[in-house]
Each structure stands twice: as C-alpha cells, then as structure tokens.
Amino acid sequence: ETGVTQSPTHLIKTRGQQVTLRCSSQSGHNTVSWYQQALGQGPQFIFQYYREEENGRGNFPPRFSGLQFPNYSSELNVNALELDDSALYLCASSWDGSNYGYTFGSGTRLTVV
C-alpha cells in the first residue's frame, strides 16, 4: 500500500477528554513525525519516532505522547484536551528520517469544544 493514511478524518471532543489519532506509514518508511497545524498557520513539529523510539520532540507538553509499532503504524495520544488543541494533526513518514523525503497524510481535524 502506498501513501500515508490517517484516521479518523474528523473528530469532536470535549475539553478534558483524551484522544488517540492513528497513522499508517507509507510502505518501507521507518520514521514517522507528527505535526499540529492550527488554522492559517504552518505545521508545528510535535515529535518523531524512529524504529519505535522517540527521536526528537518539539515544544509540546507531556500530555502529547506517541507510539510507533513494529509494522511502522503509529499513534498520537493527547490527554486533558484543551480548546487550543483544536487543529489539523498531520502524520508524515520517511525512510531513515530523510531530510526531504517526507510523505504527509491528509490529517485528522480535531475540534475541542
């Protein structure tokens, strides 16, 4: 299977709840990065996983956590949701963290009410 797929495409949650977003990496890609894109802004780096280990983290609090599985699929978990967490969450995969080989999914639009 080619391409990066993310699920769900849209999600509405209540403040204080927890959410799990999922990503299936492009075949053969062992590196996955997660980004948060607020409306009208560029994507902001959350963290990266390489071979199931966290391999870099942006300026996001610990309530943002992730997992990467042996089949290179991954999850982004956000606890204690806040209104400002409303955004498009993007997953991007690459081979060995190639500097310009990232393939993005279409994202999950999360709305926190």
Add this chain to the structure above:
Amino acid sequence: QKEVEQDPGPLSVPEGAIVSLNCTYSNSAFQYFMWYRQYSRKGPELLMYTYSSGNKEDGRFTAQVDKSSKYISLFIRDSQPSDSATYLCATIDNNDMRFGAGTRLTVKP
C-alpha cells in the same frame, strides 16, 4: 522572531502570470530547504527541495536559496488555476521540520 517567516498573503494572480513566493529564515546553520503545496483539506505535498545555496528547476517551478541574505524563493511560471493552493516553505533542524505560515495563492482563469 520566528525561525521561518512567510507572508501569508493571500495572493491572487491571473492565469499565465509568474508567481513569486518568498520566505526568510533566521538560523544560518539551516542547510536543507523545501517547498510544499497544500490543497484544501489535504496534507502538504513536497514540491521542491534544495541543499545550501543555488537554484533548482523542475518544469514550471524554480526554487532559489540565497544563504547570504537568508532568503528562500519559489517561482511559478505560466501559473494555472490548478496551482491554487497554500504554499509552505520549510527547513530542517535535527529532525524538526520548521515551516513558514504558508502563502495562500489563487490563480484566476
């Protein structure tokens, strides 16, 4: 100061025009520079990448990096309505891709 600055526009041009999109960056250590195109309700799609200074051409698109002035440009020749999208410049720093805010471009038929 943001590490990558980009004028958000919006920018509207007639079909066939030459489009110039620009970004500035603050850290002279950045070496890799990318341009992504993002259609509405889609993820970013890599258009061009360059390493260090210089020009790179791909069809109607030319990417230009001037490291002396920390300036990144994307030129689109013979613009088409299908080029209407948001264009994001980006650079990489230790696995962390830093994006500009994106410029929203509309090409009118």
